[in-house]
Amino acid sequence: MKNIPFIRPIYALLTLLLLSSSFSWAKNAPKLPYRIKTIVIDAGHGGKDGSTHGLTSKEKDVALMTALRLGKLIEEQLKDIKVVYTRTTDVFVPLYERIGLANRVKADLFISIHCNSMPIYTKRVVSGYRRNSRGKKVPTYTTTTSQSTGTRGVETFVSGFGRMDEQDIALRENASILLETDYKDNYEGYDPNDPESIIMFSFLKNSFREQSIKLAAFMQDEYVKTGRIDRGVKEKSLAVLARAGMPAVLTEIGFISNPEEEAYMNSEDGQKEIADCLFKAILTYKKQLETE
Numbered sequence: 001m002k003n004i005p006f007i008r009p010i011y012a013l014l015t016l017l018l019l020s021s022s023f024s025w026a027k028n029a030p031k032l033p034y035r036i037k038t039i040v041i042d043a044g045h046g047g048k049d050g051s052t053h054g055l056t057s058k059e060k061d062v063a064l065m066t067a068l069r070l071g072k073l074i075e076e077q078l079k080d081i082k083v084v085y086t087r088t089t090d091v092f093v094p095l096y097e098r099i100g101l102a103n104r105v106k107a108d109l110f111i112s113i114h115c116n117s118m119p120i121y122t123k124r125v126v127s128g129y130r131r132n133s134r135g136k137k138v139p140t141y142t143t144t145t146s147q148s149t150g151t152r153g154v155e156t157f158v159s160g161f162g163r164m165d166e167q168d169i170a171l172r173e174n175a176s177i178l179l180e181t182d183y184k185d186n187y188e189g190y191d192p193n194d195p196e197s198i199i200m201f202s203f204l205k206n207s208f209r210e211q212s213i214k215l216a217a218f219m220q221d222e223y224v225k226t227g228r229i230d231r232g233v234k235e236k237s238l239a240v241l242a243r244a245g246m247p248a249v250l251t252e253i254g255f256i257s258n259p260e261e262e263a264y265m266n267s268e269d270g271q272k273e274i275a276d277c278l279f280k281a282i283l284t285y286k287k288q289l290e291t292e
């Protein structure tokens, strides 16, 4: 047919129109419902980094126990969610590697599990006297340590602007970095002993802050339901959370420096209760996010 050459441009135009309209349709189309697919569970510390300890247990072991228990609950009851652990044994994992793993597997959630502890104060006291080489009486000293064991409760942190009076926790949790030989490269000069570095870290933007706060609040709600003391949701400049490309929380499941809470965290009932709290909080979070 002779008029084909004239029809062709019309076809081309039509195709173009169809394509562009389908593009704009795609842009305005309702998004596929969001689904949580991968959760990274991070047992704090590990290996040479035992962090805090109580009378009978170390933070790294309590954290691992709880992390594995929570992971198992998710694996058993939410079969469409993949659980990735930063560690499943007593090994040292650098902080940047923990969040690096979460970013690599494109995790939808990062949950770091830790135990709290009151600081230990050391004091030099005179324990007696002795004679030195010239026969002169000089005092002898011993070092005593003291720690408040009464403090108890649960708190959950999200990455953000830490208040200055809460920097002790940031210092302790970030101190693991010092055990990494090349921490200066991995954290761009970050020095956990330098308050300025901590402040710099706190200014790193966390776009998932809002979701992190929601999850943290759900966790605290569940803890409170089981009679735990609520120390609240707090924002803190924590290295392990700072580079999270997803909502991320660090939950302190109890004070290992409090003998009663230490026993609870190490008991079968306590472990079950804590893991249930975290699991229920994830369920609530999942529900509100996936139906939004």
Ligand SMILES: [Zn+2]
Pocket (backbone or CB within 6 Å): 044, 045, 051, 052, 059, 114, 115, 173
């Ligand atoms: Zn810790």
